[in-house]
Amino acid sequence: MLTETSTHRKTYYEELRDKGYTRRDFMKFCTLFAAYMGLQSTGAAQIADALKNTPRVPVIWLHFQECTCCSESFIRSSHPIVADIILDKLSLDYSETLMAAAGHQAEEVRAKTMKDHYGEYILCVEGSVPMGGDGEYCCIGGKSALNILEETAAGAKAIIAWGSCACNGCVQAAKPNPTQATPIHKIVKGKPIVKVPGCPPIGEVMAGTIVHIITFGTLPELDGTGRPKAFYSKRIHDSCYRRPYYDAGLFVETFDDENARRGYCLYKVGCKGPSTYNSCGIMKWNNGVSFPIQSGHGCFGCSEEKFWDNGPIYQRLPNFPGFGIETSADKVGMVALGVTAAGIAAHAVATNLRKHKMVDHLIDEGKQSDRDLKLD
Numbered sequence: 001m002l003t004e005t006s007t008h009r010k011t012y013y014e015e016l017r018d019k020g021y022t023r024r025d026f027m028k029f030c031t032l033f034a035a036y037m038g039l040q041s042t043g044a045a046q047i048a049d050a051l052k053n054t055p056r057v058p059v060i061w062l063h064f065q066e067c068t069c070c071s072e073s074f075i076r077s078s079h080p081i082v083a084d085i086i087l088d089k090l091s092l093d094y095s096e097t098l099m100a101a102a103g104h105q106a107e108e109v110r111a112k113t114m115k116d117h118y119g120e121y122i123l124c125v126e127g128s129v130p131m132g133g134d135g136e137y138c139c140i141g142g143k144s145a146l147n148i149l150e151e152t153a154a155g156a157k158a159i160i161a162w163g164s165c166a167c168n169g170c171v172q173a174a175k176p177n178p179t180q181a182t183p184i185h186k187i188v189k190g191k192p193i194v195k196v197p198g199c200p201p202i203g204e205v206m207a208g209t210i211v212h213i214i215t216f217g218t219l220p221e222l223d224g225t226g227r228p229k230a231f232y233s234k235r236i237h238d239s240c241y242r243r244p245y246y247d248a249g250l251f252v253e254t255f256d257d258e259n260a261r262r263g264y265c266l267y268k269v270g271c272k273g274p275s276t277y278n279s280c281g282i283m284k285w286n287n288g289v290s291f292p293i294q295s296g297h298g299c300f301g302c303s304e305e306k307f308w309d310n311g312p313i314y315q316r317l318p319n320f321p322g323f324g325i326e327t328s329a330d331k332v333g334m335v336a337l338g339v340t341a342a343g344i345a346a347h348a349v350a351t352n353l354r355k356h357k358m359v360d361h362l363i364d365e366g367k368q369s370d371r372d373l374k375l376d
Helices: 012-018 023-036 043-053 069-075 080-088 103-116 145-153 163-168 203-216 243-247 329-375
Strands: 059-063 092-095 122-126 158-162 193-196
Touching: 012 023, 012 043, 023 043, 023 203, 043 203, 059 103, 059 145, 069 158, 069 163, 069 203, 103 145, 122 145, 122 163, 158 163, 158 203, 163 193, 193 203
Parallel strands: 059 092, 059 122, 122 158, 158 193
Antiparallel strands: none
16 A cells, blocks of 8 residues: 555645636546546545545656657646646646746755655656666756656655656667667666556546546556556457458558548558557547547557567558457458358258258148047
8 A cells, every 4th residue: 555645735626626626527527537447336436535535646757768748648638627636736746847947946846845755756757768878868957867767766655657668668769779768667676666658648548547546545456567457458459440340351451542441440551459458449539539540540559568669660460369360361351251151051051950840840730630630
């Protein structure tokens, strides 16, 4: 269990109420995230209770080798309370990108948070850490990214690695990895770490992870690689609306061909959905408007480790884990048609057998009736 936060700060509910949100707004937020997190029907009440009674948790948000797309995704979440509760009212004490302070003043804020809330604050890290060149590839305030990470992680009660850069190195770690870009979990030991990969992750996934920590005082249930199961337990392939086309053997052969205009499966033009675990097809982006596959582009597999080195982006996977018709895309259509033909044939045979049995039964009944008449 993660340690309790100090009690001298206002609760989340008090802060949101002071900002002008109604109780209805608050409960809609709690219900929304209970659904996102896959909680039972009582989940909304649990979240509401926690946010009403839990003092704000201090957050230090570090940026290293990255493009800031994770922060951009987060602040554009579909629900306005997300930005207020995390970036403003969750007390984002330090963030090079979003804070007003700069220079020595900014570094003093980080030092004060680490001292005053030792063992209480959440450390969010966006970006990989360069281990090469004695740390000279990424320096902030005269300190290397490695030094900043180590001293800040020491007093954190939990660490969240935002995005694929922090989770697996992303493009900076692609071969030949000149800066020796390294993900957070390979540097920090002995601390609870949750990975939220993606380039970038969905804003609601990021918010849901923090809300879970606030509500239950623990990290969410994680998969074998350290990702929240609520958001990374299913392949994009399994929730993709184009999946029926895959099963039927109907594929886009080249971008902008007739099959692409018909919305067929993008597997043959490089879609990595069959090997990618994420909730893009369910939660989508921009307030649930769309996601890459729906927009006509195959999945990059950006939430998977070493996706930049897993073959050319627009080259299809030769095969992928699965069973039945998923073993080879070239055979899918033939198999599907074969199964259909076999099913039709089997249905016809079964129907004919039933008909023959019925006729035989009627004949037997007729013969019995004749015998009965003769006996009379």
